[in-house]
Amino acid sequence: MSELSSSGLRSPIPPFPSSAYTNYSLLSQSSYETMDITGPAANRSAGEVIMRGWCWLKALTKRCKKPMVEFKNKLKKVVTDDPRRVTHSFKVGLALSLVSLLYYNKSLYGGYGSSIIWAVFTVVVVFEFRVGATLSKGINRVLATLVAGSLGLAVHHLACLTGDKGEPVLLCFSVFLLASAATFTRFFPGVKARYDYGMVIFTLTFSLVAVSAYKTDEILEVAGERLITILFGCVTCAVISIFPFPVWAGKDLHKLMFLNLEHLAVFLDGFGGEYFGVEDNKESEDAITDKKSFLEGYKKILISMSEEEALTNFARWEPPHGSFRFNYPWKHYLEIGKVTRQCAYKIEELHNCITSKIKAQSDFIKIIQDSCMELSKESGITLQDLSAAVKQMTYPKAASTHIKNLKKTAANLKTVIKTVTLENANVLEDVMPGAMVASLLVDIVGCIEDIAESVIELAHLAKFKGADPAS
Structure with missing residues (x-):
């Protein structure tokens, strides 16, 4: 505040020195210069980042070169040892593509519904490198599914005659009996050599039919759809395995x-x-x-x-x-x-x-x-x-x-x-x-x-x- 003079009048405020304006201006300018993000220090920092990134990229390339060369040699060896492996890979892809068309066809999908997935499963597990192995698995799968499905439906019919209390007991006992018998049969050398996969599918199919039949009224229709889709998958595998570039x-x-x-x-x-x-x-x-x-x-x-x-x-x-x-x-x-x-x-x-x-x-x-x-x-x-x-x-x-x-x-x-x-x-x-x-x-x-x-x-x-x- 300005001081009052003896006469009672307010004394004028002294003017701000021009040198102060000059010093303040210089100080402000120097402060902005130190904060300039486009200065030489920033350029050096960006250059270091680029160089470090380039060195890291070169080191990564050198480290990846050896594994890539090893992978290339392994890939070449797999192909040169038996070029038929490449053909087999394409044949499996072709079989899965053909079976997948069932999903994209609305008329077929509407008729079979979710049972079409069994055709895909069949191609994945049945298609083998050699024709004989594919036919062995395919025939085993179809026959085992047919026999196990028929037995499952027969047991379900008998279980229905025993009433609500006797039905689950009979179904559980039948699953125990047939699963045990099928598993024991697999230990015979002749069965193990030729029909082992069929016995596994027999056990699986009978158990699924027996369990699902207890809560499903349309078990006969569902079983028929699954059998048809499995048969379609097996036929697809057999045809593609035999005719284009067969491996005997x-x-x-x-x-x-x-x-x-x-x-x-x-x-x-x-x-x-x-x-x-x-x-x-x-x-x-x-x-x-x-x-x-x-x-x-x-x-x-x-x-x-x-x-x-x-x-x-x-x-x-x-x-x-x-x-x-x-x-x-x-x-x-x-x-x-x-x-x-x-x-x-x-x-x-x-x-x-x-x-x-x-x-x-x-x-x-x-x-x-x-x-x-x-x-x-x-x-x-x-x-x-x-x-x-x-x-x-x-x-x-x-x-x-x-x-x-x-x-x-x-x-x-x-x-x-x-x-x-x-x-x-x-x-x-x-x-x-x-x-x-x-x-x-x-x-x-x-x-x-x-x-x-x-x-x-x-x-x-x-x-x-x-x-x-x-x-």
């Missing part, structure tokens, strides 16, 4: 048989040079590596039993195709697989002789070397001839001649061993390794003879080209 289990089983024989032949053909150290020095490193990798091929035979049994089961469900007529003797392939595995176990012992580093370079080894190599070579030729006969489905006419040569060579080897007289020889270190190899080669001759007999029997049963029909 029978062909795969046939191929597996002659490839197994070929693996044995390759091993025996190269065993002599590998064990006795008689190798061609002119061979390239890649050729030697490939040759030694073929010596490992027999190991696939040792673990092929389950695959053979599965393929045999699926092949029996398939219709005639190619050179495989109706009632083809698929079960005999299991017999060939059995004797082939017995030979593979002997070959595994021979392979252990190579890897155990007990290949003594004694005088005894040098004496039996030629006979062992001749026997191993002749064994490989015999198995190669049998493999070609199975592959081409022709009668192995030269098998008897090869077997005679094998027996003669084995007898010569035994004679050589008996006539050997070594003075001052260490039996454990000098004689035993070679004697063990010679003994295994002689045993393999017996295995090859069994294989030849099985192949000849298959040629007669399957009526291979050149086989005697009267035999």
Whole structure:
């Protein structure tokens, strides 16, 4: 407030100094300059953010590169191992698309309602890689649904006659009895191999019908709709599985048989040079590596039993195709697989002789070397001839001649061993390794003879080209 003068008049307010205006203006300007968001500091900050983002993106790309390359290699391996997998994937998609059209068709959907979903379920669980597996599941599913549905309706009719109190008791008892019986039946080997899936569907369908029938008045109509939709799904799977690019289990089983024989032949053909150290020095490193990798091929035979049994089961469900007529003797392939595995176990012992580093370079080894190599070579030729006969489905006419040569060579080897007289020889270190190899080669001759007999029997049963029909 302004002070009053002695005369009582208010004194004038002194003017604000111009220097103060100048200082205030400068202060305000400097304050706004410090708050300017477009200044150099802000530009540096934005540049750092961009650089950090770019570095992070580069690091992320480097980290993702290795997993992407690994995924690419795995994808390539899956496709190259069996290109039929790609076709199968498209076939499953096609089957599901066709079944899904039932939903989009109002006239069909109005007639079947929510029961159409059973067709989709059927395609998902029934469609398999091979035709035989698809037909096996489809037929099992249809028959099991039909039988279980019929029994369920019959039990429901009987339960209705017992009244409101007796109906749930009879239904529960029937579910307990039939489910227990069906589950126990699955333990039988024959049922387990061919009808296991059907028994599961039988148990499921009967239980669903028995339970739903207690609260539903239109059980007969619902059961009929589900059976029709399931049948439609199975037929769709069968048609698409068989006609466009079929994958036959029978062909795969046939191929597996002659490839197994070929693996044995390759091993025996190269065993002599590998064990006795008689190798061609002119061979390239890649050729030697490939040759030694073929010596490992027999190991696939040792673990092929389950695959053979599965393929045999699926092949029996398939219709005639190619050179495989109706009632083809698929079960005999299991017999060939059995004797082939017995030979593979002997070959595994021979392979252990190579890897155990007990290949003594004694005088005894040098004496039996030629006979062992001749026997191993002749064994490989015999198995190669049998493999070609199975592959081409022709009668192995030269098998008897090869077997005679094998027996003669084995007898010569035994004679050589008996006539050997070594003075001052260490039996454990000098004689035993070679004697063990010679003994295994002689045993393999017996295995090859069994294989030849099985192949000849298959040629007669399957009526291979050149086989005697009267035999």
